[in-house]
Amino acid sequence: MRKNDHSDRDIEELLKQMPKVKDQRGKREVYQNVTMKMNRRKRQSWLIPTAAAAAALLLLVILIPGMMGGQDTAEESSSGSNESAQYSTATNESADRAESTQEEDTSSSENDFTSNENPKNTIDDDQGVKSEGEIQRESDYTTAVYEEELQDQEVLTYPILDNAVQNIVSVSVLVPKEDGKSKFDLYKETMPLLTEEQWGLSDNYPLEADLIYNDEQKTLTVDMFEDHGYSYGPANSLFINTVLSNLWSDFDLEKITLMTDGEPGVDFEHNEPITEFSPNDVTAYPGYYLLYPNDQEEQPMFVPYVQLEQPETIQEVFNFMKQDVDTHFLKASIPEDIDFEANVDDETVVITFTDESVIEDNEETAHMIEALLLTAKEFHYEHVRVENADVDTIGRFNLSQELELPIAPNQKELP
Numbered sequence: 001m002r003k004n005d006h007s008d009r010d011i012e013e014l015l016k017q018m019p020k021v022k023d024q025r026g027k028r029e030v031y032q033n034v035t036m037k038m039n040r041r042k043r044q045s046w047l048i049p050t051a052a053a054a055a056a057l058l059l060l061v062i063l064i065p066g067m068m069g070g071q072d073t074a075e076e077s078s079s080g081s082n083e084s085a086q087y088s089t090a091t092n093e094s095a096d097r098a099e100s101t102q103e104e105d106t107s108s109s110e111n112d113f114t115s116n117e118n119p120k121n122t123i124d125d126d127q128g129v130k131s132e133g134e135i136q137r138e139s140d141y142t143t144a145v146y147e148e149e150l151q152d153q154e155v156l157t158y159p160i161l162d163n164a165v166q167n168i169v170s171v172s173v174l175v176p177k178e179d180g181k182s183k184f185d186l187y188k189e190t191m192p193l194l195t196e197e198q199w200g201l202s203d204n205y206p207l208e209a210d211l212i213y214n215d216e217q218k219t220l221t222v223d224m225f226e227d228h229g230y231s232y233g234p235a236n237s238l239f240i241n242t243v244l245s246n247l248w249s250d251f252d253l254e255k256i257t258l259m260t261d262g263e264p265g266v267d268f269e270h271n272e273p274i275t276e277f278s279p280n281d282v283t284a285y286p287g288y289y290l291l292y293p294n295d296q297e298e299q300p301m302f303v304p305y306v307q308l309e310q311p312e313t314i315q316e317v318f319n320f321m322k323q324d325v326d327t328h329f330l331k332a333s334i335p336e337d338i339d340f341e342a343n344v345d346d347e348t349v350v351i352t353f354t355d356e357s358v359i360e361d362n363e364e365t366a367h368m369i370e371a372l373l374l375t376a377k378e379f380h381y382e383h384v385r386v387e388n389a390d391v392d393t394i395g396r397f398n399l400s401q402e403l404e405l406p407i408a409p410n411q412k413e414l415p
Contacts, residue, residue, distance in 0.1 A: 140396035141366030143299050144374065144406035145172050152177050156187050157250065157408045158194060159242040161202040165235035166328045167292060167303045168242045169201055172408035184213045184251060193414050200294040204239065218254040220247060222277075226261040231268050245279040285310060286378040288317050289371040289409070290330040300367065302374055302409045305330060314349055315342045317375060333371035335364060348383040348402065349376045359390040366395035370406070377405040 145155050153174040160169050171194070175186050191206040208228040212221040222244065224230065230240040244256055256277040258266040265273035287304030288311075294301055305325055311317045322334045339354040351372065353359055369386070376384050383402045392400050 141363045141394075142370055142396055143302065143410055144370060145174065145408045145411045146396075146406055147404060149174065149411075150407065154183050154186055155408050156183075156190055157246060158191070158205060159239065159246055160194075160196050160199075160204050161235060161239050162292065162329075163200065163202055164329065165202065165233075167330070168239060169292060169301050169303055169410060170246070170408070171196075171199065171201070171301075171410045171412050173412055173414050175414070182213075182215060184211075184215070190414070195412075195415055199412060200297060207243070213251070218252055219257065220251070220253050220255070221257045221259065222266075223259040223262060224266055228260070231266070233269065237268050241277075244277050248277075248279050286380070288321050288378070289333055289374040290321065290325060291333050291367065291371070292330055300331075302333070302371060303328075303330060304374075304378055313342075314344060314376075314379060314381075317379065318342050318351075318372070321371060321375065334368050338365075338368065344381070345385075347381055348385055349381050350385045350387065352387045353389055355388070359394070361391050361394050363395075366397070369394055369397050369403070373403060373405050374409055381405075 154177055155172055155174055157170050157172045160171055161167070162169055173190060173194070175190055178186070181189075188211060194205045196203050196205065208230065209222050209224040212223065214220070230236045247253060248256065258264075258274055258277055260266050265275045267273050285306045285308075287306040289302045290305050291300040292303045305320075305328065307320065311320065318334065318340075322332050322336055324330060324332050338357045338359070340357065341352045341354075343350045343352075349372075359365060373384055382405065384405065385402045386397075386399045389399045392398065397403055
């Protein structure tokens, strides 16, 4: 830069030579201009902080969603974790319930399967509730099956051993007739439904054998299982003989063929193999009916007791019915203080009570009348007439008329 040689005096002289400048504005105008400039400075002084604040606010606007998103993500993560935990718990509880339900269903299915496999395992929830038939029989003191009860039903009778294997108790059930099914079909189908143990008897059914019935030829083939137990013990032999004798009479059979596991013949204890059965032994003998008390049943059962030395008259038969048979736990069916004379008029048994005999309409007398009727049927009579009784009716029995004989003894209800 070139050096300036002017002195201060020179400069002052130069300035004086410059034209004079005079401000033509008024005082008011000057004041307004000054005020405007001062206000402009103030605006500039707060504009920067405002802009900074706006920038910061913009920054916040930009950052907050991200922060909120992160927070939401964290909350969602936390909430998701909680929900996941709750869902897991709910799922576990649901799984537990499902597992429990599945176990119950499985148990139910197993029970259903068991019931289908063996229907007598089925326990009726209402087994304590009595049917109308049971109530009616209790009210009229009877236990047998009578003609008016049949209607469209078949009566099926099954011999069953008692728990002491001393007696054969014939139990009868009523089942509806079905189109396309014979009585023998119903007989076979009903065997697994019998609840012998609930009746206080032995579990004898279904039989340990296959039964093949020919209705046209009236023949029956009994093919016993290889491991059947009918060959062991006199009670088992008596049981199967009684069953076959009942089948013979109930189905008017002409021949019963015996087999074991497809091979001819059945080995019974102390006997040679038998290939054919015919009811010509003690099971064919008629018996007189005594009472078999049963703790599991309110009503007694009626059991025929067979004397090897057969009575000669019906009066002698009835006299035996006034005696207990202690060896077989059987009780007399005719009270000791009841006396009567029994005569036969053609096919009718006429019972005349003595004047000293007190005949009342009660359970004990009704059981006596029913035992007399069952015994008369056993000895092949067709009617019973009662004379000189103190009452006209005993339970269901109208003593002013000839009494109908029962169709079958010891009626029981199926589950």
